[in-house]
Amino acid sequence: MAFVTRFAPSPTGYLHRGHAYSALAAYTAAREAGGRFLLRIEDIDITRSRPEYEAAILEDLSWLGLSWESPVRRQSEHLADYHAAIETLRERGLVYRCFKTRKEIDIGRAPHEPAVPYVGGPLPADEEAERLARGEAFAWRLSLAAARETLGGFETLTFIEEGAGPGGETGLIQARPETAGDIVLARKDVGVAYHLAVVHDDALQGVTHVVRGADLFEAAHIQRLLQALLGLPTPVYRHHGLLVGPDGKRYAKRDKAQTLQELRTAGALPGTLRKELGFA
Structure with missing residues (x-):
């Protein structure tokens, strides 16, 4: 089987060392396997994606x-593809309209307490019709209960991990999609959700190996469920450890980690950075 992997950044900020490591890990894996390396721009978050960030990604x-x-x-450029997938799930009774806001779901939860995965269900038809008539916003949520019934349980959902999850998980992994709750697949403010677009595109582009950071290991569980429900192939996963800075914290856009653009401006050499990250 041909080896195909991808690097799929979101243009919501500038790339930093952590992104460079992940991109080089995927690129090196493809080169060593004599396979293909794809770049995909995951810009479905229309509220935060910017053309200047995408241009910087290509330059970096x-x-x-x-x-x-x-x-x-x-x-x-392919939102219609993802909405068609949601429509397929809707016709099979696997998604429902959820009118609850994040604030409503979090009522009663103390700020220091972790969020509890939300599990709900469709409203009575007459109430739903009234809320739709009033123009109330809603999100399409995947129903875990309906998915479990359709598949006869989640016991057969597994995936291969060639790297390691944050807890050292490796090898044949039993998927646990219930840990995510009834995830949002689409909402008005950000359009289609990450999980749906990712499994759709990985299948469409023939991705055989997903090389990415261990912070996305938990995403594989719900993505495995979506693959099963949509009849899509399951790639091999290869999660890698996350880089941390001198302060011991992992590099992150939100923490304003030094960007590759800043490194380039300061005169850094790409070969030096590749060696620093462990790549020749």
Whole structure:
């Protein structure tokens, strides 16, 4: 089987060392396997994605010495594909309209307490019709109960982990989609959700191996469920550890980690950075 992997950043900020490590890990894996490396721009978050960030992504990756196939898939150009997948799930009774806001779901939870995965269900038909008539916003949520009934349980849902999850999980992994609750697949403010777009595109592009950070290990559980419900193939997962800075915290956009753009401006050499990250 041909080896196909991808690097799929979101253009919601500039890339940093952590992104560089993940991109190089995927690129190196493809090169060593004699396979293909794809770049995908996951810009479905229309409220935060910016053209300047996408342009910087291309510049940074080229500076690192990476090359990829053309054309680059931009998720914002294929929203109809994802909505068609949601419609398929809706016709099978696997999703429902949820009118609750995040604030309503979190009522009663103390700020220091972790969020509890939400599990709900459709409203009575007459109440739903009234709320729709009033133009109330809603999100499409995947029903775990309906998914469990459709599949006859989740026991047969597994995936192969060639790397390691945050707890050292590796090998054949039993998927636990129930840990995520009834996830949102689409909502008005951010359009289609990450999980749905990712499984759709990985299948469409023939991705055989997903190389990404261990912070996304838990996402594999719910993505495995979506693959089963949509009849999509399951790639092999290879999660890697996360880089941390001098302060011991992992690099993150929200913490304003030093960006690759800043490194380039300061005169850093790509070869030096690749060696620093453990790549020749």
